[in-house]
Amino acid sequence: EDQVTQSPEALRLQEGESSSLNCSYTVSGLRGLFWYRQDPGKGPEFLFTLYSAGEEKEKERLKATLTKKESFLHITAPKPEDSATYLCAVQGVGGTSYGKLTFGQGTILTVHP
Amino acid sequence: ETGVTQTPRHLVMGMTNKKSLKCEQHLGHNAMYWYKQSAKKPLELMFVYNFKEQTENNSVPSRFSPECPNSSHLFLHLHTLQPEDSALYLCASSQGVAGGGDTQYFGPGTRLTVL
Numbered sequence: 001e002d003q004v005t006q007s008p009e010a011l012r013l014q015e016g017e018s019s020s021l022n023c024s025y026t027v028s029g030l031r032g033l034f035w036y037r038q039d040p041g042k043g044p045e046f047l048f049t050l051y052s053a054g055e056e057k058e059k060e061r062l063k064a065t066l067t068k069k070e071s072f073l074h075i076t077a078p079k080p081e082d083s084a085t086y087l088c089a090v091q092g093v094g095g096t097s098y099g100k101l102t103f104g105q106g107t108i109l110t111v112h113p
Numbered sequence: 114e115t116g117v118t119q120t121p122r123h124l125v126m127g128m129t130n131k132k133s134l135k136c137e138q139h140l141g142h143n144a145m146y147w148y149k150q151s152a153k154k155p156l157e158l159m160f161v162y163n164f165k166e167q168t169e170n171n172s173v174p175s176r177f178s179p180e181c182p183n184s185s186h187l188f189l190h191l192h193t194l195q196p197e198d199s200a201l202y203l204c205a206s207s208q209g210v211a212g213g214g215d216t217q218y219f220g221p222g223t224r225l226t227v228l
Contacts, residue, residue: 041224105153
């Protein structure tokens with residue numbers, strides 16, 4: 001069974017204070033690892049898809065990296081508008097049907113001005 | 114309309130009511146999904162449709178009944194729900210690439226409250 005664990009559960013930063021969110025996963029064979037951002041009362045907004053260890057992707061102040069066991073979402077010089085819940089999900093090849101994503105519980109990020 | 118839309122955005126229903134949630138995707142995708150998001154719990158996959166065929170039913174109680182008339186529309190019919198079914202119900206769609214690994218895009222969700 002695929003599993004995803006995100007840490008920390010909550011993270012409070014000052015504006016401009018860089019940090020990283022962790023996503024540890026176990027999966028029989030990785031088809032893809034996905035990062036989403038979710039604002040309160042809204043649906044998850046897609047950020048990145050990573051397919052293989054060593055892959056990195058960047059978007060504005062965010063950078064996602066992937067190893068065989070975990071992924072990091074690095075936030076450089078965050079702003080208050082980066083405050084949200086960040087979700088990690090994996091899609092594996094074994095024991096799950098097509099399209100099934102397994103999500104972590106999320107990291108709640110709060111950036112203070 | 115762009116992306117994935119869901120109606121209604123908010124729904125309050127009694128345990129004996131029957132209601133339906135609607136999802137429409139404007140992305141030209143072939144796969145559609147229903148997820149449930151409860152407080153303090155990870156998103157849970159409920160159903161998967163690929164080219165209008167149901168390919169996943171994640172042990173969902175029969176009081177939830179999905180319908181996918183075409184690749185752009187997805188419904189979730191609700192009847193005799195329980196208070197613990199109160200949650201945010203999210204619809205998503207993806208390209209439907211063979212072998213998976215394609216990105217799912219989510220709608221804004223329907224906030225359901227069962228009294």
